Amino acid sequence: MADLLIELLSEEIPARMQAKAAADLKQRVTDGLVEAGLTYASAGAFHTPRRLTLSVEGLLATAPAQREERKGPRVDAPEKAVEGFLRSTGLSRDDLQIRDDKKGQVYMAIIETPGRAADGIVAEVLEKVVRNFPWPKSMRWGAGDLRWVRPLQSILCILSDESGHRVVELNIDGTRAGDVTRGHRFMSPGEFSVANFDDYAAKLKRAHVILSAKDRADHIWADATNQAFASGLEVVEDPGLLAEVAGLVEWPVVLMGEIGADFLHLPPEVLQTSMREHQKFFSVKDPKSGQIVRFVTVANRTTADEGATILAGNQKVLSARLSDARFFWDNDLRIAKSDLGQWVSALETVTFHNKLGTVADRMARVSALAREIAPLVGADPDQAALAANLAKADLQSQMVGEFPELQGLMGRYYIAEAGHPADVAAVAQEHYAPLGPSDQVPTAPLSVAVALADKLDILAGFWAIDEKPTGSKDPFALRRAALGVIRLILHNKLDLDLLALVRRALVPFATKLENTAFELLSFIHERMKVNLRDSGFRHDVIDAILGLDKGNNNLTFILSRAHALSEMLKTDDGENLLQGFKRANNILAQAEAKDGVEYSYGADVKFAETDAEKELFAALDRAETVIAPAMQAEDFATAMSAMAALRAPIDGFFNAVQVNAESQIIRRNRLNLLSRIRTICLGVADLNRIEG
Structure with missing residues (x-):
């Protein structure tokens, strides 16, 4: 075993490039060594303004001989296919073997690579890495062809073991590898040799260089x-x-x-x-x-x-x-x-998007939408409209022109200095939020109203002009805007009809309102799914809640239902109820398919023949009296609990009763009874979507 130490010393490397460059050096060198048969115990990369360093410990001193069998084309394949195979293997036709295969005879290449000392492999790998290094920007200097981020001054490359160290022979465009490096440019500029990584790090520190x-x-x-x-x-x-x-x-x-x-x-x-x-x-x-x-x-x-x-x-x-x-x-x-208004007026000259008008046009839409959202979140409509109208005025200020990252924050200062209330001024800063999954969410009613209006206008506008995210491309950050809408609603526990708000946001764009509204709501639902999964919810629980026809316009309802369903499924009653529901639903579906009718009403307790049937009738009556008002009151935990209580009577029914009785009257009554189970359960969550 040996230890490898590499240092590439150059002129100053931009700070923003150093960490990635060190990681790239480590990955590319170690990958190259392993591909050549040199395994290792551990590796560490380091960077300073002038150097990239790689330390590899426990490296094999010699790569073992390797034998690879590579299957080629059929013997009767076109000549070009055979020639391509020969080029890829580096062999001649006489070197190939012919073997029987399922589809006939094929050529087989046996590629044997003899064992090699680590020195030669390291030299080849390092030269390839240096010559093909993925710098964002690089330069040439002198007469050579080598490109590096800044002129490369020296290469240190040594292998060390118990017997000492040796330099790996390597010369890249006149820069020959050695065991020598230099210290701090001004405080210790002299050269010194090193024997291994520990010696290297210690001597660097004495030479006023902290490697890490x-x-x-x-x-x-x-x-x-x-x-x-x-x-x-x-x-x-x-x-x-x-x-x-x-x-x-x-x-x-x-x-x-x-x-x-x-x-x-x-x-x-x-x-x-x-x-x-x-x-x-x-x-x-x-x-x-x-x-x-x-x-x-x-x-x-x-x-x-x-x-x-x-x-x-x-x-x-x-x-x-x-x-x-x-x-x-x-x-x-x-x-x-x-005259703060001059900045607002100047926004008429700033194009937001060539199909969506100026920034002033956009903020007029946001202002009108915020006015309508305000009463739904406990804000004053006039103040919300005013705050939205002023929210982006600071984009015309000199300070934001110099420091764009201060937009919103400076608006808060300027609006307050203009004499407006503090909550109106705060909107300028807070309406941008949340900008990401961990960003703070506004809670002040005015800020919530304008932030929602701002994000809904962005989504509606780009949906209206058919500029939707595709795959990994989202140039207008519409996924972030949708997540912002979701987090604003959930964090503030807002009881909002999101579909109605989406429709209202689309009105100024004179688009095909209904289809576009449902498409946009579906997009927000997809982001909601991601948000819930990131919060730890099972994917099938999310689907079961979003699969309902009612309540999907209210994101707060969706979250509450998801919590309640998740908690129910953690209990034995919940899991067993799920199995009972699926059994009832399967029997019902098979009967409906066979009979060509829908069993959805008419179950009557007077046709019940067993105590188990009568108990199930009574249990369903009790459940309905609890579930209906609980759902109306948005008390999903109580509704789920009442539904879980059906577990025992459903189990008792299936244990004691044969649904497909000989009497058609009894059979229809029992199937209609199963329909009541299905209706009650599906009114709370689409249990068909729950796995298990």
Whole structure:
């Protein structure tokens, strides 16, 4: 067994590419080794701004000899088919064997590969990987043909075992593999040799390079939070920025600086966004006020003045950036306070979609729809219409023009500064939500009304122009919009007729209303199924609820029924009732098919011959008196419980009674009795769809 160490040292790799590149190196190299017969015990990949590293432990020192039998075409196949088979195997016709097969005689290729030392295999695999590496962008330099993300400076490739280490012979366009690497570009630029991975990692650290990206991130976060805590402050969590910054430095040095007093009045989100996007700075806030008061930057080296010069330069650049943000904020505030309507009017010049009009056209539709939804969710119709009309005004602000990710949030500030109520202002930010399966769901009535109207308008509009999702393609994020509708309704336990809302949303598009409405409702149901499955519901339970004709327009009903049915099926009574229902339904279906009639009424207790029959009649009467009002009251748990209570009398009936009696009167009465079982059960859930 041997251990393999590979390092590809280059100029700086963009931070966003490093993690995937390390994973690609690991997968492609290890896959290539295994395909060549070299198995291994474990492998680990690492990345820094300048290097991709792969460590493979427990690698076979020699690939065993391999023998492969490959079946070819029939002996009487066209010549071109035989030639293609020969090319794929690398053999000549004389090397092929002829064997009998079910369909005649066929050619058989015996491909024998002798055992090979790991060195040659590693060299071949690594060269192939390097030359065909899947960088999103790559470049050529010098006179060679090799492409890499940045100029490749050196290749370290060694195999080590108990006896020592050896360099794998490899030369890629003049870059020869060795056992040498370099430390930090500025603090330890000299070369040094390594003998194995442990030696490599230890020497790198002494040369001011922390190999693990996680270790660099942990160091940055720990040092930043400690410095902030010492000043009574907190670092604003930003996992994405932390990962990015860890990819910008090999030896992180955390420095905390001041934000100029002239900028402290800016909204915290503006300061945070500006510093993150332009400078890759972390924001530091005062936990008492929530205001951003300082920043944290991460240098890539220690300095004699303990970072004072670096901080001074960063603060100077930051002041220039924040001066722009302050100008945008002050100018936007002036417009918002004096004439917010000019931004709303300007939306008439912004095309939403060439078939669906401008953003202003869309928000007029949303405003009208929100007015109608408002009373259904406990909101004021006039306020809902106003909030929808203002919701996207900030798209015309300079701040959102500079930082698009602040849309909605800045609208909340500007609408409030214009003198509107806080709940109207909040709609600008909250009507976009939820944007995904884990995003927070609005609960304020105005926000819920406008968020629903916004998403229903998107769905109705693109359905009307026949721009529906196909396969994995969903360019207008309609699946996300449907999930947003579902989560808004379920999270807020809204009692809404969704089909009626879909029809209303489609009205402005003068489309074939009914067919399109049902198609769109079906699409939302499909997303509902995904949502319920992700929440842990069985697929057959979901189908049993959605298979009902009544109640499918109300998503809250669907969820409540799914919960109740799931709980019932977890009990012995529920499982046994299911078997009794299926037995009754099968007997009934066979009789109806045979007799050509539907047994759906007329069961009379006076024709009951046994106590078991009489008890089933009584049980069905009791169940109906409970189930009907429970369903009316949307008390699905009580309805399911009453249905489960039928288990014993149904079992007793089948144990004591022969349905297909000789007397046709008794037979018809018993079949009509089974029909009552079917009708009662199917009124609660479509048990035909439950498996088992």
